Amino acid sequence: MLDIRLIRKDPEGVRRNIMKRHREAYLQYFERLLSVDTELRKKMSELEAKRAEHNKITRLIAQQLKQGPPQASETQNMAAKLSSDIGEMEKVVEALRVERDRLLKLVPNLLDDTTPDGLDxxxxxxxxxxxxxxxxxxxxxxxxxxxxxxxxxxxxxxxxxxxxxxxxxxxxxxxxxxxxxxxxxxxxxxxxxxxxxxxxxxxxxxxxxxxxxxxxxxxxxxxxxxxxxxxxxxxxxxxxxxxxxxxxxxxxxxxxxxxxxxxxxxxxxxxxxxxxxxxxxxxxxxxxxxxxxxxxxxxxxxxxxxxxxxxxxxxxxxxxxxxxxxxxxxxxxxxxxxxxxxxxxxxxxxxxxxxxxxxxxxxxxxxxxxxxxxxxxxxxxxxxxxxxxxxxxxxxxxxxxxxxxxxxxxxxxxxxxxxxxxxxxxxxxxxxx
RNA sequence: GCUGGGGUCUCCUAGCCUGGCAGGGAGCGGGCUUGCUAAGCCCGUGGUCCAUGUGGCCGCGCGGGUUCAAAUCCCGCCCCCAGCGCCA
CATH class of the missing domain: 3.30.930.10 (Bira Bifunctional Protein; Domain 2)
Incomplete structure (x- = not known):
């Protein structure tokens, strides 16, 4: 498959190259890939922010427990809520990732400049x-x-x-x-x-x-x-x-x-x-x-x-x-x-x-x-x-x-x-x- | 196929029993120091994200589960080693 980072960096160049294969399906995979990947990264950022928050609380709990058990329960409830939010978000991200990878595998390699152009x-x-x-x-x-x-x-x-x-x-x-x-x-x-x-x-x-x-x-x-x-x-x-x-x-x-x-x-x-x-x-x-x-x-x-x-x-x-x-x-x-x-x-x-x-x-x-x-x-x-x-x-x-x-x-x-x-x-x- | 032991960053290794930010060593690369091809010190040596920073997230064979929290506990699978079985 192509390096997704290359596709993000120069989508127009990749698109032009794919067009040389004269297959409508390849272009469709590519356009869909771009939108799914954008959505994926957006959702991933949100998920990671949530995880960062959760990680902070988890560390706080560890400290509180060292000082004495009773203080921790309130924070633990907050962490449990975050944890279940994260679970939901992970499902969304995972579905997007599967679709992104499926599309990525369907996009063909970039042609060498010397490959002759032709339909069949x-x-x-x-x-x-x-x-x-x-x-x-x-x-x-x-x-x-x-x-x-x-x-x-x-x-x-x-x-x-x-x-x-x-x-x-x-x-x-x-x-x-x-x-x-x-x-x-x-x-x-x-x-x-x-x-x-x-x-x-x-x-x-x-x-x-x-x-x-x-x-x-x-x-x-x-x-x-x-x-x-x-x-x-x-x-x-x-x-x-x-x-x-x-x-x-x-x-x-x-x-x-x-x-x-x-x-x-x-x-x-x-x-x-x-x-x-x-x-x-x-x-x-x-x-x-x-x-x-x-x-x-x-x-x-x-x-x-x-x-x-x-x-x-x-x-x-x-x-x-x-x-x-x-x-x-x-x-x-x-x-x-x-x-x-x-x-x-x-x-x-x-x-x-x-x-x-x-x-x-x-x-x-x-x-x-x-x-x-x-x-x-x-x-x-x-x-x-x-x-x-x-x-x-x-x-x-x-x-x-x-x-x-x-x-x-x-x-x-x-x-x-x-x-x-x-x-x-x-x-x-x-x-x- | 059965029984037992194992799989941790490039390599080696600690951590696992008893859950709380994966530590040490070697090699390699870069830098500093020095009178030399020695020695010493510092930094780097998985992946990813964009808000590019004194940043976040993920990563301990793979996939699930329990938990606020998993390298660590539980389940399934893959692979390696030893013994047994089978076999060209």
Missing amino acids: ETANVVVRSVGDKPVFDFEPKSHVDLITQLDLADLDRAAKIAGSRFYFLKGDLVLLDLAILRFALDRLVEKGFTPVFPPEMMRREAYEGVTPLQDFEDTMYKIEGEDLYLIATSEHPLVAMHMDETFEPEELPLKYAGISVNFRKEAGAHGKDTKGIFRVHNFNKVEQVVFCRPEDSPKHLEELLSNAEEIFRALEVPYRVVEICSGDISPKNAKQYDVEAWMPAQLTYREVVSTSNCTSYQAVSLNIKYRLRHGSAEKDYVHTLNSTAVATPRALVAILENHQQRDGVVKIPRALTPYMNGRTEIAPKAKPT
């Missing part, structure tokens, strides 16, 4: 296209046909026991999945990232700090009867792990490479990508997470993007980088890039990476700060950034489709050969003649 995804800006699209002298097969033909996954039996959007991954595709994850992890470790296996469930309180409320409805799975949610990405536990902490300046930037399973309901995606393993309920992902000083976050955003691009170049998958416009960007992001891989069977680019600068939006919710100078009392919120390094079902789809040969063989990218025990291709099983 059609206004996203292609920054660059990298790699040559493969030229086939045959009709390229979809990944669905390839995994069926090569016996690399079983979708029907997965549906039987778990439902749609689940899969049994099999044989060489399992080895390739692990190879990709390990390859990506190694590249990040070389760059100073600390690899982390995080908890794959989180409590609601911590979770609310890293993701919009709407995600509890349409993204996250809840464990029945427990205050636990399956993580939708390792970004969530990795960012939340430092809640209520203050970093010394020399500890920043802090870089993690999270590796985990990701669970997503994909509610609202009915009918999209229903076949194959492109859009699924659980998948593996290596994620980059950075905590840094505010002035460094634009630089780190470019680094995270560059790291992800490096991995897709090594996988020999053609891609383009897209800058997400103000109407399409996630509410928690100030600036966002997507990397989209070329999918030859669909003749289109599909999202495989999302790189985000959340600036202080998550840090404010989670109360993550740093000292401006070592030992100094002055603190400010850190910035958090996250980016996919690689997510495997989608990377597998890209590799299968881009590296397929006429004879049904799929070439393994050279960079992965060492991670595949020297293997260079995935071939159909020899059929008995």
